[in-house]
Amino acid sequence: MEKLLQQDIDDLGYLHSFSDEELKVLENVDKAVEELSVSELECYLKREVNLEGPKIAKKYGLQRIPIKKEYGGLGMPPLVSTLAKMRCGQLGLGFSSYLNVQLFLTEMTLQRWGSDEQRAKYLKPAVDGDSILAFGLTEPDVGSNPASMKTSFESKGGSYVINGTKYLITNGERANAVIVFAREKGNPDGGITAFLVDTKSEGFSVAMELREKMGLFTSDTAMLEFDNLEVSEENVLGPRGKGLHVAYSALLNGRLGIAAGCVGIIEGCLNAVLDRARERVQFGKPIGKHQLIQKHIAEIRQNLEMARWPTYFAAVRKAEYEKDMDNRELLAEMDLRASLAKKIASRFAFESADHAVQVFGGFGYSLLSPVGRLFCDSRVTRIYEGSDEIQELKIASSLLGKGFEAFE
Ligand SMILES: Cc1cc2nc3c(=O)[nH]c(=O)nc-3n(C[C@H](O)[C@H](O)[C@H](O)COP(=O)(O)OP(=O)(O)OC[C@H]3O[C@@H](n4cnc5c(N)ncnc54)[C@H](O)[C@@H]3O)c2cc1C
DSSP: OOHHHHHHHHHHTTTOOOOHHHHHHHHHHHHHHHHHHHHHHHHHHHTOOOTHHHHHHHHHTGGGTTSOGGGTSOOOOHHHHHHHHHHHHTTOSHHHHHHIIIIIIIIHHHHHHOOHHHIIIIIHHHHTTSOOEEEEOOBTTBSSOGGGOOOEEEEETTEEEEEEEEEEEETTTTOSEEEEEEEETTOTTOOOEEEEEETTSTTEEEEEEOOOOSSOTTSOEEEEEEEEEEEEGGGEESSTTOHHHHHHHHHHHHHHHHHHHHHHHHHHHHHHHHHHHHHOEETTEEGGGSHHHHHHHHHHHHHHHHHHHHHHHHHHHHHHHHHOTTOHHHHHHHHHHHHHHHHHHHHHHHHHHHHHHHHHGGGGGSTTSHHHHHHHHHGGGGTTTSOHHHHHHHHHHHHHOTTOOTTO
């Protein structure tokens, strides 16, 4: 087992007693990450989406981790999925982003809101590793405020016709199905509904594959278009008109996943700088013997401590919430904890990657170095699934109370 993952498990032993089954799942995650590391590096340098990611996830059952056993999953508690995501994050965020959408934004959303038929048709193949899913909320003109979305649907006989564009959609290029959010045509004040859209449907197209990114090269990011795309009543996910509830419940899961990926980035940086500081010699001694380099290493280690505990704790609160999902107090607490974890961990991931690049010097500025890649990947965590600013508004308004929602 990778040593920092082992340390996480040992430290968490004070909060959670890991079963043999849980430890086996984490061993498999560790093996999957090891096996994926070569193709992730090759694809990153070639700026290619890594098609091996979902295959290796399937081989080791990663796409089953948080889903209940009755739906073909492994039924692991949030703490185990969090540790799994942390281990994946050590590799960078390409594979981690694919997994975040697959597990937390889509599979868990289908588990929560899907009908039996929808779970059989969309969740089961995803959990079995035979289908990739995407989550389409953001649009070219609509990001932080999804309530203002323009993608529309209108009723036509017993079905719905969807028109619009979704932008920056992870997994969008290779997804078999997408959860698409659309507003009822002619209803500017509401009616937002979630739909399950098969990407083979007439009227669906990938309008653009975004390759010109700052990092995350191994994950696909696409613009999707819906041109008079027709879906049936059976494709409505969750209550009609309650699409934003569906979206926010997905983001709640997703934010904890992002926080875990960020802790992984810090761990990846720590491993890399320790090796480099021992090996690289300047002024006749390993740079690790220069005190200012030691300061960078100590900063990264402190950042790890500051990022991982809010993330673990959000996972513990999530486990409580999952036992009683109608409890609004537990939901509010979980929401706050997920925002805190994401905000804190993404800041420390970015800062740690910056320290790590400094330790590596000129080589750190190259994408050939692990820390160069981690630095580039880390930046997006302060933007996607709710930017820093949106997390801060959520944190403050949850403390100030009702009526202080500055972002609505
Ligand atoms: C690589 C990548 C992958 C992504 N994957 C997905 C995906 O799979 N599915 C999906 O639906 N979306 C995805 N996104 C979109 C992402 O969630 C949005 O980029 C994010 O929510 C921010 O929206 P925006 O980019 O439109 O920024 P904007 O909303 O335009 O915000 C611009 C700036 O203004 C700030 N701001 C906005 N409103 C306020 C306010 N009220 N107060 C203070 N500041 C404010 C923001 O914090 C930000 O700093 C992805 C994005 C990226 C980069």
